[in-house]
Amino acid sequence: MSRYHATHAYSIESPAEFWQEQAQRIPWKRFPETILSWDEQRHARWFEDGTLNICYAALDHHVEKGRGEQVALYYDSPVTGAREVLTYRALRDRVAYVAGGLEKLGVGKGDRVVIYMPMVPEAVIAMLACARIGAVHSVVFGGFAARELALRIEDAEPKVVISASCGIEVNTVLPYKPIVDQAIAQSVFKPEALVVFQREAERAPLNEGEHDWQTLEQSGVFAECVEVEATHPLYILYTSGTTGKPKGVVRDTGGYAVALAYSMEAVYGLAPGDVCFTASDVGWVVGHSYIVYGPLLRGCASVVYEGKPVKTPDAGSFWRIIDEYRVKSFFTAPTAFRAIKKEDPEALERRRYSLASLEHVFVAGERLDPPTFHWLSDVLNVPIIDHWWQTETGWPIAANLAGIELAPAKAGSATYPVPGFNVEIIGREGEKSAAMEEGSVLIKQPLPPGCLSGIWRDPARFHSAYMAAFPGYYLTGDGGYFDDDGYLFIMGRTDDVINVAGHRLSTGEMEGVLGAHPAVAECAVIGIHDDLKGQRPVGFVIPKDGFDGDEAALEAALIQQVRETIGPVAAFKQVLIVNRLPKTRSGKILRKLLRTLADGKPYTVPSTIDDPTSLDDAQVAMSRHGVGRVDEARPAEQ
Structure with missing residues (x-):
């Protein structure tokens, strides 16, 4: 039995023992004695009697261990020309003072904060500041219009909204403040305060009850970390539902921290001090997990990139980042690579840069088509790892595991289920499918740590959307099959x-x-x-x-x-x-x-x-x- 298969088998046959071992990767305030438990609907719950603070685990812990001067964030914005480097100590201090400013506005444990910001360091700081004081953040992608933001404000009922005066896309300035104003006007629920980070490209006028970010940060006190239960909600992240109403996926704190810390090593093969570049947005789950929390929990340096893969200023933007910051692991969606390939099919821009530091390229979010897979393999000469996961799971369900054992790649496949995920294919008759037979992709309970713990204020929808169709299983909503070698192929959604x-x-x-x-x-x-x-x-x-x-x-x-x-x-x-x-x-x-x-x-x-x-x-x-x-x-x- 290979190392991967032995590890996966152990995680499925003895889940409590497996995850108890992985839980030792993070600094708990109180280490859990109850590893796996079940709620009244037979949904798995992890580490319920443990306590921690994920901001402490991501920042303060590293400072206390002597890594305070190590780089935590590289900010690179080709659309503005701005760059910034934040060490773990500097990031910890900024987060603590913003958290103190939020406390002055009355934000405390359990309160919600909606964040609607572009890809700037302040977006990461806002998320971590919420986590520091036990508040629940809900980040909304800046590409959504006022109505979509209003729906999320109504559902989450935030005490405070944090935004920026504008976003910048290539050569276009996108005012954010008017969108936020419209959203609050449309929402039945009215937040108590709005905090605006002013950008030089366009400054926004502030009205009564609206606060300047810089003033808030400078006037705040240094907030200490608030101890929370492992099952305490860390964030709400809205994802599209088949009814049209967004679903507020709730992520707990302890299980998420353990899962991400494990995945950074097992899936991505990263060690403390390594640099990872995830070209996504903090408005999506990829940004939450692998721009913010995962890299910082592991003690890595994370690149916060504000720009597009091409025309910002050229098709070599990604290659420049990898070269300049000595990136070891690069992660983005296949769409980005298709755009680069279309702009620069011979990869001439790639030849301008040294990619000697790069060891793995990861893609997710959509199907990696074979032509793009083969083009990347030829251009980069490193393993191209297509992996599959969802907003609901928070981290990969299936991958080629760089930190355990790389298997030969197959174009179109996410390779093997990640340890902790017991994936099965169920056919139309409700029976387990044989190899090469397509069916519904299900995950047998217990879902591993890090997966959604519910739908915000809607337990009935959580059960009906994910658990009711196949009792004892989580319904992914995707179709797929295993081939004769046990490789998993995801064929697409089975809903709308x-x-x-x-x-x-x-x-x-x-x-x-x-x-x-x-x-x-x-x-x-x-x-x-x-x-x-x-x-x-x-x-x-x-x-x-x-x-x-x-x-x-x-x-x-x-x-x-x-x-x-x-x-x-x-x-x-x-x-x-x-x-x-x-x-x-x-x-x-x-x-x-x-x-x-x-x-x-x-x-x-x-x-x-x-x-x-x-x-x-x-x-x-x-x-x-x-x-x-x-x-x-x-x-x-x-």
């Missing part, structure tokens, strides 16, 4: 959540926005293949009877409505006006059949369809607009 450039978005929510337009009678949104982003949304709209307006104007209005309501992150740019949509006799729109048509795959006309000729309308519309590969699609019987 699509993956756009690594961002999970609900097509149901987009349909709600389209359907609200007064000229729209019916609509459907599907995700289709996109060479750069992996998937992109396309809307199908039936106008109301009597509509005689300009179709192009309606399409433009609907696209703008989605952008204003959900935000640029939706990448919604195409609407097709049709007379009919394929439906069942009961009136259900056959979205799966629309996706099959767009993908150019053979299809069978279902016996339940109300009007088979409605397929012709959809095909003509898609063909006319160049959507997908519809011209290749043919009925299976032909």
